[in-house]
Amino acid sequence: MKKFKMGTMLILIVGLLLIQNTISFANNPIKLLINGKYIQCDVQPQIINGRVMIPARYVAEELGATVSWDQINQTVIINRKENTTSISTNKNKIDINADKQEFLALKTKADAIIADSYNMVMNNEYNESAYNRCLEAKSDFMKWGNITPDYSTAKSYYEKVLSDIGILNVDNEFLSQYPGHDEYISERSKYKGELLRDKSMLDAEISRLQKLGKL
DSSP, X not given: OHHHHHHHHHHHHHHHHHHXXXXXXXXXXXXXXXXXXXXXXXXXXXXETTEEEOOHHHHHHHTTEEEEEETTTTEEEEEEOHHHHHHHHHHHHHHHHHHHHHHHHHHHHHHHHHHHHHHHHHTTOOOTTXXXXXXXXXXXXXXXXXXXXXXXXXXXXXXXXXXHHHHHHHHHHHHHHSTTOHHHHHHHHHHHHHHHHHHHHHHHHHXXXXXXXXX
16 A cells, blocks of 8 residues: 555656646747747757757758658758859859959059159159159058958058159159258168069069959
């Protein structure tokens, strides 16, 4: 009789624990969050043997895939939609093309300034507006952010060449008004060498981009 009562008590305790756990789960259901969006499922996620089980269809479809059931082979089939990849690829192409167009606009402006000023400053001449034009074009390149790696090297060389031309123009202007200053003559010679080097590196980088089809 005592054994029967003890068995009955154990059954009641286990039953109460199961009911308590069920009520606790009902009050605190497991939520499914995908890409910042809560997903409502007809079958709620559950914890079974210490593992969280979620319905495959809701996850797959939310991530852009199709789900089907193969009754004969008892298999869940998940296929990623083709247009998902296409959209991502097209977006990347648009972003890259936007960078290319912006670079070309900055390049066109800088090339015009360099064409007008390079030979002039190398021949010890100067132009009153050359410094300001170079500074403006250099500033435009420096403000250009989030560029693709394709154009970062060319961007850096344009900044150097524009800076060299601007400084050399100032030195030429000073020496034309106050000739005979050995210190500035030496400085001008130094900037001529730097301008020649940076211009050669810029030309080589532009040529490389053209061969790669980036321009």
